[in-house]
Amino acid sequence: MSFGPVSPGDHPVIAEGIISRGAWALIEDKFSDFAKKTLANVVHFVINDCIPAAEVYEAQISKDPSTRWKVVPPVIEELKAKAKSLGLWNLFLSKKHYPDVGSPLTNLEYAVMAEVTGRGGHFASEALNCSAPDTGNMEVLAKYGNEEQKKQWLTPLLNGEIRSAFAMTERFIASSDATNIKTDIRQEGDEIVINGHKWWISGAGDPRCKLHILMGKSDPNNSSPHKQQSIVLIPADTPGIRVVRAMQVFGYDDAPEGHCEIIYENVRVPLKNLVKGWGCGFEIIQGRLGPGRIHHCMRSIGTAEAALDRMLTRATDTRKRTFGKALYEHGTIVADIAKSRMQIDQARLLVLSAANMIDRSNAKGAMRDIGMSKVVVPTMALEVVDRSMQAHGAEGICQDTPLAAAYAGLRTLRYADGPDEVHIQQIGKQELKRAKLLWERQESVEKKSQKHLSNAGIKPRSHL
Known part of the structure; x- marks a missing residue:
């Protein structure tokens, strides 16, 4: 639920506690009326339709090895049909970059929507036709494919007919x-x-x-x-x-x-x-991976929020008492809740900044912000999920909650689309490029400082 008192006119993203009022205040004026309405519908659809269907989805996955890879849970097709009827479809494709097939949403606007779907597990994103690897593949075809390739492959992917x-x-x-x-x-x-x-x-x-x-x-x-x-x-x-x-x-x-x-x-x-042509592979994968990385981060924020929500309900479950106290009465639990809240909010601002940079330039121009998000967010989310698992005891690592599966997925993200070490190396190299200007600034400051000291009749460092 919300992070504070709710007023009748509050957007569902506030009323349902998706993000804090402060975070929404930072970005609300960058949302079009269409985006606000779409976001409201995404919030309602994920909370009222996708999350309640999670157990059905898992139950419908065949346990028989002979059919496990042949049967698609019917509930996902039902959710896709409803999402499509609501216009909640292919939201990740921005018309700014893909005017012929995109949705009239910016990457910043979609960032919050992707976070909402992250609360509903991977199948919530699929319900909106916004799940990997199809999202990146659609972007490849939309950006680099010729008309014949688009007709044969992009159109059925956009329609959710194939994967x-x-x-x-x-x-x-x-x-x-x-x-x-x-x-x-x-x-x-x-x-x-x-x-x-x-x-x-x-x-x-x-x-x-x-x-x-x-x-x-x-x-x-x-x-x-x-x-x-x-x-x-x-x-x-x-x-x-x-x-x-x-x-x-x-x-x-x-x-x-x-x-x-x-x-x-x-x-x-x-x-x-x-x-596109021979030798264009690297250009294409860079165009594909940039947006894909930030989409993963957006959804991971939602996964972390869902884990913290579970931790809060577990900590306040009066049936669960240790050493004569409810869990929330133990200082270590309270501290873990606070750390999780702070880490999520910090990471969200980084992701929103990266999404905004993509809108202002493009994925290539936002690589620094995307790289930082790709390192920070999965690590943060893993820590939050781990704390929630710890609060749940043995239940947190078994199949009775989605926490263990979420942990496995998030741990994979530290490799997917480039391991942490690669992004850290690139970010560090970009920072080092600033050193030349910093030296020039330092030398300029020292010269001015010497002049001020001389004018004041003070010998250098004599006052220290």
Whole structure:
């Protein structure tokens, strides 16, 4: 619920306690009337429809290994139909960047909406057709795809009729450095032939997955290490694609979407399936990963808020008493609640700043802010979820709450879309670039200081 008294005219984002009144005051004037109305509808839809359906969704995932990867929980299609009828669809695509297919929302406006969906687990985002990896793949097609590619793949993705996978990470190499990618892409006549071994390919296990967008090495001898890669579109039923297994994260396989190990053996597709052109792979993935990183951060804020909400209800459950006290009467619990509140609010402002920078420039111009968010937010959310798990005792690490699954997902984000170390290194290098100007400023200040001391008849440092 809200973070304080609620007035009749308060927006649902305040009344339902999504963000604090202070945070909303900072950004409210940047929200259009359409965005405010859409945000209100997202709040109501997630709270009243998605969150209550969470247990049904989990129950409808088949436990039978023979059907686990073939059955999609029916409730998600029901939620998608309702969201679409409410106009809560493809909200992540901003018309500013994608005028022909986008929604009239800025990244800042969508940031708060994504946070709301993060409270409802990954399937709440899917209900609005705003879930990874489809979001990034739609952006690739919208930004770099030709008209034929858009018609064949983007349109059904936008309609929520199919799902997709992005095949980039590989076994046996350090994929955090994408120049290491070994999957071979070569042209033979009017065909492209692909051979490689990928893993952690999210969405590839889904029976609705009809497209793999794959990054491989097409020109290994190019003098520029960032011109050696290309992106190709591969229909999921193309001969030569072998899904080896679904990978697990702390025991979770995330069926039916999954994160799969895949071997591509002499996979052949038409030359027209090349995206943009040969050697454009790095340019495309940078355009794809920037927005995707911030979307993950937005949803993670919501996940952290949901974990804190659970901690609050657990701490105030009068049936749970230790050493003669309710949990909230113990100082350590109160301190953990306070730390969580402060960390979430700090991280949110960083994410909103990054989203605003994307709107003011573009993803490339906001890379510093995006990188900081990508490091800070998952780490923060993990700490908040961990505290909530601790407050729940053994219940917090079992299947009876969503906390353990949330922890597994958030821990994965410290690798996904670039590990922490890569972002930290980039941020540090950007900071070091400021040193030259700082030295110049310091020297200027020292010269002026010497002049002031001389004019005052004071010997340098004699007053110290």
